[in-house]
Structures are given as structure tokens and as C-alpha cells.
Amino acid sequence: TEEAPNEDTSGFQAKYFIKEVLGRGASSVVKRCVEKTTGKEFAVKIVDLTTERTTEADAKEIYNGTKNEIAILRMLAGHPNIVELHEVFESAAFIFLVFELCRKGELFDFLNRVVCLSEKKTRVIMRQLRDVVAFMHSRNVVHRDLKLENILLDDQLNIKVTDFGFAAIIPPGSDDCFTDLCGTPGYLAPEVLKISMYQEQSSYGKPVDLWACGVIMYTLLAGYPPFWHRRQMMMLRMIMEGQYSFAAPEWDDVGQCTKDLIRRMLSVDPQKRITAEDALEHGFFQISTLVRLELS
Numbered sequence: 001t002e003e004a005p006n007e008d009t010s011g012f013q014a015k016y017f018i019k020e021v022l023g024r025g026a027s028s029v030v031k032r033c034v035e036k037t038t039g040k041e042f043a044v045k046i047v048d049l050t051t052e053r054t055t056e057a058d059a060k061e062i063y064n065g066t067k068n069e070i071a072i073l074r075m076l077a078g079h080p081n082i083v084e085l086h087e088v089f090e091s092a093a094f095i096f097l098v099f100e101l102c103r104k105g106e107l108f109d110f111l112n113r114v115v116c117l118s119e120k121k122t123r124v125i126m127r128q129l130r131d132v133v134a135f136m137h138s139r140n141v142v143h144r145d146l147k148l149e150n151i152l153l154d155d156q157l158n159i160k161v162t163d164f165g166f167a168a169i170i171p172p173g174s175d176d177c178f179t180d181l182c183g184t185p186g187y188l189a190p191e192v193l194k195i196s197m198y199q200e201q202s203s204y205g206k207p208v209d210l211w212a213c214g215v216i217m218y219t220l221l222a223g224y225p226p227f228w229h230r231r232q233m234m235m236l237r238m239i240m241e242g243q244y245s246f247a248a249p250e251w252d253d254v255g256q257c258t259k260d261l262i263r264r265m266l267s268v269d270p271q272k273r274i275t276a277e278d279a280l281e282h283g284f285f286q287i288s289t290l291v292r293l294e295l296s
């Protein structure tokens, strides 16, 4: 666990002790770390620019992607439900992103432990998630990879949205401007899939985050995702057709208002999909939150 990058000229290791692995991604590893002078704990995302399999073009892309991630995190700094970027170190081989530590880990693992959540507890999470998405969208940032693995929990079990690796800014005056395929299969919005699978001449924007919110909300309540098939191609087709159901018995006791919000988020037509702003007025959020999440 003390395995460290061999030649760190960035100064990160002079300032922090590196501890155990907290999580991994495609080109990064996240570890707990401790600031030497204060003993304060953080999480450091170590982006490796030089692994053997990465070509120079890959390294450039990873570098630019990380720079974009940092710029967007700084644009969004200060929101209580977005992970705080503490500081950044950079050498030729590595970029170190030092984040506040989210000790309770991923919402994904939390859900696996408790199997599924009540409507009340789902409301606690979805209210915070809606606030984050409304905030990002008001600043013209689209996250593009919202999912249970990228939502972390702090000590009080408040959510902290993280992983802005695919996040992008909508230029002023244009609504839908993205055409690239990125994200995670089970959370991809139909319009994203249609562009890459049917070469549709169109583009997508903010509504993709609301689709992902719908997938998250459904999964929290059911304990399984709305779109799933062991053959990925079939799953993608189900997504494009909006083919999911509120199956008995697990959905029998879920209220109509709750299902209505999921339906509005999982609207195949992005024009008809609810926006983060409009979601605030939805009945699901009008009920006051009286419960807290707790670890069982």
C-alpha cells in the first residue's frame, strides 16, 4: 500500500504520506493520504501519464483530460455536494489531485450493502443530486458520467459528486453541442447512443445528466438498474427504446408521484425530459425530508 511513484518531482510526496488504495479508474488510482505537517487526511487521485501501454497520443489525451477536469472542478468549487479539490501537483510523469476524503466511499457500495432504499431515503439523496445538477447546469457544465460509483458519501452521509473526467462546458448560445460517445453503458441517454449507432446528425447536452439521474433514482429504489441485459447490445437497444418497467412486487408500494418523476427523467425524447430546474417543482421534492441515511 505504500507503493509510490518512483520519481516524484512535483513535491506531493514531500508534503503527504501515501496510504491505501481507495479506488481505481482507467488511468488513475485514488489513495488515502495524510498531510505530514497537520496529520489531516485527504484522497489523492494519481494520474499516471507514462504507463507502458499508453502511447504518446494517449498520454496527451489523459493530460488534457485531467487539465479539463481540474478547470471544471475549480469552476464549481464551493458547492457542498461537489467533492472539494484541495490542491494539485504536477510532474512530467504524474498529476496529483488532492481531494477532501469521502470516508464512507461510493453510493454504489452503500446501496449494495443495504440492497435498496426507501422512498424517504431516496428523496434525501435525490434532493442533493438535483441541487448539484441544477448548479452545474446553471454554470453550463454537463457532467456526462453521473452514476452510483461517482457519487461519494462523507461522514454525515451527504453526497459528494466526483469524477469530472468527462465533464464539458456548453459554449454560450448553444444548447446541445456534444457529439462524442462518453460515459458508462448502463447510464447512457438514448440520444447519445443514437448519434453513435445510427450516425444521426444531431448533438446532445444537459438532458443526458437528467437521464442518468433517472437511472440512479430507479436503481436506488429497486436495487437493480432499469436497463439490463446480459448482451450489451440488447441493453443499448432497450435504452434507445426506453424499455423499462416498474415490475411487481418491488414497485407495488412505490408511490405514483415517485414513479412519475422517474418517468419524466427517463423520457426518451430529450426535449420532453424534465430539467433540473423544473424538477425542483415536482411533487416528489415537495415532501419534506425527515429521515437521515444511516449505515446499517
Ligand code: ADP
Pocket (backbone or CB within 6 Å): 022, 023, 024, 025, 026, 027, 028, 030, 043, 045, 083, 099, 100, 101, 102, 103, 105, 106, 149, 150, 152, 162, 163, 164, 165
Ligand atoms: P476515474 O476517473 O478513474 O473513474 P474517480 O475520480 O471516479 O476516478 O475515482 C475512482 C474511485 O476512487 C471512486 O469511484 C471512489 O471509489 C474513489 N475515490 C475517488 N475520490 C475519492 C474521495 N475524495 N474520497 C474517497 N474515495 C474516492
Ligand code: MG
Pocket (backbone or CB within 6 Å): 025, 149, 150, 163
Ligand atoms: Mg469514476
